[in-house]
Amino acid sequence: MKNKEELCGIIDALGALNIEELYSISKELSLLRDDVTLSESSIRDMCDEAEKGHLVAVVSWEEVAGLEEDEHSYYIPGPNAFPEVPFELSEVIDILQMSEREVDxxxxxxxxxxxxxxxxxxxxxxxxxxxxxxxxxxxxxxxxxxxxxxxxxxxxxxxxxxxxxxxxxxxxxxxxxxxxxxxxx
Structure with missing residues (x-):
């Protein structure tokens, strides 16, 4: 994951993601790109900055369709998001066997x-x-x-x-x- 625009693109493509899922996606993207993997704390910092700019918003499991009760916060695309979907994302989604989530x-x-x-x-x-x-x-x-x-x-x-x-x-x-x-x- 290179920047906040890619972060928004990843979240937009999948609807709602927590930090651990974003970290897993980032690791796979880095492997496919032969690039350095961001740490989980770096991804959290990027999400915090994106939230301040209203690029992403945070929701709970209750606001995401099909989730069981958990303690995670989920990031969704915010009102100022200009998503940039990474070319390799579809391959990463297949590798991690992820599917799109709907947010209420x-x-x-x-x-x-x-x-x-x-x-x-x-x-x-x-x-x-x-x-x-x-x-x-x-x-x-x-x-x-x-x-x-x-x-x-x-x-x-x-x-x-x-x-x-x-x-x-x-x-x-x-x-x-x-x-x-x-x-x-």
């Missing part, structure tokens, strides 16, 4: 919505505490970055998921107004 995005959407709502509430709490005291420039920069990430996630997920997330729009707008108020104080 409506189940996942409920959790994504809930998690974004929690992030908004956490930022509101931070703003509350700063409004009670003096906000310094570094605090405001951090708030703006946090707000920007929430806003990006909201737009990415609103576009990607079928479920309506518009109920969060007014909360996000209020966050912006409150941050602007802190900046002008």
């Amino acid at each position: 995005l409506s189940k996942a959407a409920d959790r994504f919505h809930s998690n974004l709502h929690k992030r908004i509430k956490n930022l509101e709490s931070k703003i509350d505490s700063l409004e009670q005291g003096k906000a310094c420039f570094e605090d405001l920069e951090g708030l703006e970055e946090w707000y920007s990430d929430i806003l990006n996630q909201y737009y990415d997920y609103s576009f990607w998921l079928q479920d309506d997330m518009s109920d969060l729009e007014s909360e996000i707008s209020t966050l912006s107004e409150r941050i602007e108020s802190l900046k002008s104080a």
Whole structure:
């Protein structure tokens, strides 16, 4: 696996994969390419970076059709994924005897919505505490970055998921107004 685009391509081709499966695929790809194998921790780091950029999203076994209860997190293609399927992937899938998995995005959407709502509430709490005291420039920069990430996630997920997330729009707008108020104080 060369980059995040290939990571997305592999996940997109198979629907949902956990770290161990991604590592197995990466090992087989490396053997076929006569290349260096990435460590499992390197793959985890790549997945973490891809998740931050909304290239992949994490779901539980409950959101993947046909899985038994387990402790794994599964990566699925995210709203910003631009998958690049490795040429050798079909051979790797045959070698590892893997098959495509279907993800119930409506189940996942409920959790994504809930998690974004929690992030908004956490930022509101931070703003509350700063409004009670003096906000310094570094605090405001951090708030703006946090707000920007929430806003990006909201737009990415609103576009990607079928479920309506518009109920969060007014909360996000209020966050912006409150941050602007802190900046002008």
